[in-house]
Amino acid sequence: MQRRTEESRTAVIASLLADPTRSVVLWTLSDGRALPAGELARLARVSPATMSEHLSKLVRASLIRVERSGRHRYYRIGAPAVVRVLEALATVAPIAPRSDRGITEDASRSAIRLARTCYDHLAGYAGVKITDALLEAGYMVETGSGYDVTAAGEQWFAALGIGVSDARRRANEKRRQFARACLDWSERRHHIAGELGERLCERLLELAWFERRHGTRALRVTALGRRSLKRHLGVTLL
Amino acid sequence: MQRRTEESRTAVIASLLADPTRSVVLWTLSDGRALPAGELARLARVSPATMSEHLSKLVRASLIRVERSGRHRYYRIGAPAVVRVLEALATVAPIAPRSDRGITEDASRSAIRLARTCYDHLAGYAGVKITDALLEAGYMVETGSGYDVTAAGEQWFAALGIGVSDARRRANEKRRQFARACLDWSERRHHIAGELGERLCERLLELAWFERRHGTRALRVTALGRRSLKRHLGVTLL
DNA sequence: TAAATGATTCGGTCGCGGCCGAAACGATCG
DNA sequence: CGATCGTTTCGGCCGCGACCGAATCATTTA
Numbered sequence: 001m002q003r004r005t006e007e008s009r010t011a012v013i014a015s016l017l018a019d020p021t022r023s024v025v026l027w028t029l030s031d032g033r034a035l036p037a038g039e040l041a042r043l044a045r046v047s048p049a050t051m052s053e054h055l056s057k058l059v060r061a062s063l064i065r066v067e068r069s070g071r072h073r074y075y076r077i078g079a080p081a082v083v084r085v086l087e088a089l090a091t092v093a094p095i096a097p098r099s100d101r102g103i104t105e106d107a108s109r110s111a112i113r114l115a116r117t118c119y120d121h122l123a124g125y126a127g128v129k130i131t132d133a134l135l136e137a138g139y140m141v142e143t144g145s146g147y148d149v150t151a152a153g154e155q156w157f158a159a160l161g162i163g164v165s166d167a168r169r170r171a172n173e174k175r176r177q178f179a180r181a182c183l184d185w186s187e188r189r190h191h192i193a194g195e196l197g198e199r200l201c202e203r204l205l206e207l208a209w210f211e212r213r214h215g216t217r218a219l220r221v222t223a224l225g226r227r228s229l230k231r232h233l234g235v236t237l238l
Numbered sequence: 239m240q241r242r243t244e245e246s247r248t249a250v251i252a253s254l255l256a257d258p259t260r261s262v263v264l265w266t267l268s269d270g271r272a273l274p275a276g277e278l279a280r281l282a283r284v285s286p287a288t289m290s291e292h293l294s295k296l297v298r299a300s301l302i303r304v305e306r307s308g309r310h311r312y313y314r315i316g317a318p319a320v321v322r323v324l325e326a327l328a329t330v331a332p333i334a335p336r337s338d339r340g341i342t343e344d345a346s347r348s349a350i351r352l353a354r355t356c357y358d359h360l361a362g363y364a365g366v367k368i369t370d371a372l373l374e375a376g377y378m379v380e381t382g383s384g385y386d387v388t389a390a391g392e393q394w395f396a397a398l399g400i401g402v403s404d405a406r407r408r409a410n411e412k413r414r415q416f417a418r419a420c421l422d423w424s425e426r427r428h429h430i431a432g433e434l435g436e437r438l439c440e441r442l443l444e445l446a447w448f449e450r451r452h453g454t455r456a457l458r459v460t461a462l463g464r465r466s467l468k469r470h471l472g473v474t475l476l
Numbered sequence: 477t478a479a480a481t482g483a484t485t486c487g488g489t490c491g492c493g494g495c496c497g498a499a500a501c502g503a504t505c506g
Numbered sequence: 507c508g509a510t511c512g513t514t515t516c517g518g519c520c521g522c523g524a525c526c527g528a529a530t531c532a533t534t535t536a
Contacts, residue, residue: 010327011261018253019494023245038512050495052514063330071503071512081330088326089248092301092319174412257524275483288525290484309482309533 016061017089021046022054025075029064030083031112032216034076083112090185113186114237115210115219121182121197122204126221126229126237128187130200133233140179140192147179147192160207160232162199171195254299255327259284260292263313267302268321269350270454272314321350328423351424352475353448353457359435360442361422364459364475368438369429371471378417378430385417385430398445398470400437409433 017023024044029035035043041051055075058064065078077083115126122130131147134140139153149157154164171178171194182193192200204210209225221229221237229235255261262282267273273281279289293313296302303316315321353364360368369385372378377391387395392402409416409432420431430438442448447463459467459475467473 007261007265008258010265010324011256011258013327013330014252014261015256018249018256020246020249021494023249023252027245027248036512037514041513046494047496048513049497049515053494056514073513079330081326085323085326085330086248088319088323089251092251092317092323174414176412259524276481279483284524285526286483287485287527291524294484311483 013061013063013085016058016063017085019054021050022058025051025054025058026063026077026082026086027110029075029077030086031110031218032077032213033111034067034074036072036074038072040075087185091183111213111220112216112218115221116217117201117212117219118182118184118191118193118217120201121191121193122201122210122219123182123184123191124186124219126210126219127191128184128189129235129237130229130233131191132189133235134192137233142181146177146181146194147196149179149196156232157200160203162196162203164196167195167199251299251301251323254296254301255323257292259288260296263289263292263296264301264315264320264324265348267313267315268324269348269456270315270451271349272305272312274310274312276310278313325423329421349451349458350454350456353459354455355439355450355457356420356422356429356431356455358439359420359429359431360439360448360457361420361429362424362457364448364457365429366422366425366427367473367475368467368471370427371473372430375471380419384415384419384432385434387417387434394470395438398441400434400441402434405433405437 017026021044025040028040028043037051037055038048040055041048044051055064055066059066059075062078063082064075067074067076113124115122116124118127121127134153135142135147137156138150139156140147140149149164157164168178174195177194179192179196180194181190182197183189184191191197204225205212207228208222209228210219210221213220226237229237255264259282263278266278266281275289275293276286278293279286282289293302293304297304297313300316301320302313305312305314351362353360354362356365359365372391373380373385375394376388377394378385378387387402395402406416412433415432417430417434418432419428420435422429429435442463443450445466446460447466448457448459451458464475467475
């Protein structure tokens, strides 16, 4: 392989992501699934021949890996860094079309968009919806730099087993923000992060409203989680 | 603008980064500078006409902004998120060609590669060189999860006004890693992060070995910094 | 106002790459 | 062993976009 400048090396990677068909493939696999070539062809609406070429390019660049099983070949994301690129690209909104505050209602296509961890807190459709509901109910209010919990909110969190004042104290000690507003790449909306976001996420996993999925940051909503979100916050997760 | 799927929207952005000429432009501007169209054409070795087309595409997508001044038009990066995409792309090494542990010796081209902050610690060529030197001198050793400071190292840090044992204690309190190894996108090498990395960075800024630059994460090495790095660590920053 | 300089627009060429159908390949199954 | 199914390879078509020179526009300088 000949010497390349940093610039053209990133251009090569970018050109692999620049094709709509390949982009669909990567986004489809971005939640950690492994799918056979034929199914990917069907999803992207191209012939098996075309898909095969795309897949071989992606494999050659190590953006995806292939695993043979019988007469199928299963393709999966090659490295976590690949998903980070996708997310970074999604964050560069081609001028965010925020006409109104609607959430994308077809978020269900990919598990990683429905619910995932973002560092230590909850993100994706679920993270945004929960944050919205907390604001809507008056349990939290927006501040300049994030959120703050109201007296009513403190009770709500306590009912879930989360000590707000304790979290506030710890955040202060750690010189960490108490309840930060983190921008979501898939929803282009804010969700709750910081010390409180971490505790909320931890607790919802403890309560088994969500479950971790193997080898991915995507979370599964349990049946209990769906019911409880409905009851506690009036949130329906499609 | 018609409805687009998330996939194809990221593909559009990626296609803008996929062209080598545009890629050079974005990398050149990635340290926060603003350059006129003609100079960018010269740097990328294309005609002014060609460059103009590229620039207008990038502006239309808000990846860069333009500012008129006299008969020049100065172009600069449009949003911090754009640089994050570049860095994410650079991190997806087309199989890192790490034949040996050499550092890129032409890192000086872009200020942001020479020295920058990565969250709260020092990164780029400078960050990696300093980390290497600390290991080389036996002031730190590599551990499974990062680094640890030796007794000799503790003295070295103390001479600089950094209390290692205090940092260790604080890290423990904050449940934060003491000295993490963070992967550098430009050098593809590790550098020191975590609590100790933060304190080191803070202190070097206090001592005026480095200076923050306006509106960018790039740092400038001062003349004092160059001399001191040479004396304290035998490090020369080209 | 004319000349010079930076930047953009226009018109036209050319090559790369995505696409498909057909054929080949490889594994499984009857 | 032939039939079938999933996948890849091959050959050829076609359109998009990167490129440049020439012309145009805009701003500064003489």
